[in-house]
Amino acid sequence: MKKIDKNYFPGWVRKSISFTIDDGNLEMDKKFIDIVKPYGIKGTFNISNFYFDKLSPAGYRAFYEGYEIANHCKYHPYVFDDGVEYVIKDEPRPEHAESENTVYASAGVEGLFEKEYVRGWRNITDVKNYIRFTRECTASIKEVFGAQKIGFVWPFGRQNSAELFELLKKEPFYGIRQGGETEDKTNFAIPADRYTWSFNAIHSSLLSVAEKFKNYPDDGALKTFIFGAHSIDFENAEKWCDLEKFARDFGNRPEKYWYATNVEIFDYEDAVKALTVTDEKIENPTDIAVYVTVDGEKTVIPPHTEILF
Numbered sequence: 001m002k003k004i005d006k007n008y009f010p011g012w013v014r015k016s017i018s019f020t021i022d023d024g025n026l027e028m029d030k031k032f033i034d035i036v037k038p039y040g041i042k043g044t045f046n047i048s049n050f051y052f053d054k055l056s057p058a059g060y061r062a063f064y065e066g067y068e069i070a071n072h073c074k075y076h077p078y079v080f081d082d083g084v085e086y087v088i089k090d091e092p093r094p095e096h097a098e099s100e101n102t103v104y105a106s107a108g109v110e111g112l113f114e115k116e117y118v119r120g121w122r123n124i125t126d127v128k129n130y131i132r133f134t135r136e137c138t139a140s141i142k143e144v145f146g147a148q149k150i151g152f153v154w155p156f157g158r159q160n161s162a163e164l165f166e167l168l169k170k171e172p173f174y175g176i177r178q179g180g181e182t183e184d185k186t187n188f189a190i191p192a193d194r195y196t197w198s199f200n201a202i203h204s205s206l207l208s209v210a211e212k213f214k215n216y217p218d219d220g221a222l223k224t225f226i227f228g229a230h231s232i233d234f235e236n237a238e239k240w241c242d243l244e245k246f247a248r249d250f251g252n253r254p255e256k257y258w259y260a261t262n263v264e265i266f267d268y269e270d271a272v273k274a275l276t277v278t279d280e281k282i283e284n285p286t287d288i289a290v291y292v293t294v295d296g297e298k299t300v301i302p303p304h305t306e307i308l309f
């Protein structure tokens with residue numbers, strides 16, 4: 001029997017690197033992309049504010065060329081919390097809300113309201129309209145970037161509505177990302193639950209967690225390092241130099257790392273799991289070329305191909 005090792009990313013490496021960056025802040029995303037792109041670092045931008053008023057569709061495509069676009073919900077709303085009675089006012093918001101759970105109709109958008117939080121006024125909506133806004137966001141992404149698999153990323157992190165979470169899981173999203181971790185807690189495992197997945201470092205922990213990732217010993221499993229969560233975090237914390245150092249130290253090293261978008265990592269993992277190995281052959285039923293070793297020899301199994309021993 002041949003000894004098959006299936007746990008490799010393209011390039012026969014065990015470790016992959018990616019990022020997940022929220023909100024679609026063009027000015028900050030431009031600074032981010034200018035730093036990571038020359039080093040071949042890939043990832044995903046999660047867009048909430050596509051009103052297509054800043055660039056043309058072709059301009060957006062060129063801007064985010066080579067990256068994945070995910071759904072961060074149009075209007076970036078909260079959802080009404082389970083177990084809370086809201087007072088809905090069909091009028092513009094005053095300077096301060098009349099009570100904690102009074103919400104005010106948002107000008108010009110049916111079904112969208114504004115609620116005052118400690119950090120200021122935020123959009124909020126009910127479950128039905130929330131789903132409508134996610135679908136409008138998906139439609140916009142497909143209109144601008146073309147048909148593709150789309151993931152969802154909660155605005156403000158995972159929200160407190162069981163009904164909404166169940167409905168989102170029924171939408172055609174390949175995954176749902178929630179708020180992240182500042183320190184890796186899973187030994188850089190590829191997230192097992194794609195409906196509650198998250199990243200394993202943020203701007204302030206980027207370099208220290210990346211160092212742990214670099215030094216993490218090979219245990220035979222596929223590993224991933226995905227950092228988040230906003231390009232503006234690097235600006236606010238004056239940490240662009242950390243991103244530059246990360247790009248220099250971890251980019252352009254295909255002999256060590258595979259650089260991929262979020263969906264590419266999940267799709268690749270699925271392809272590895274779909275391989276079938278018998279005494280006679282190894283078969284790849286997927287659309288993705290898979291990198292394995294056969295008795296230690298590096299072998300690529302092309303899509304929809306079997307290799308006989």
Ligand SMILES: [Zn+2]
Binds near residue numbers: 023076154156
């Ligand atoms: Zn956001």
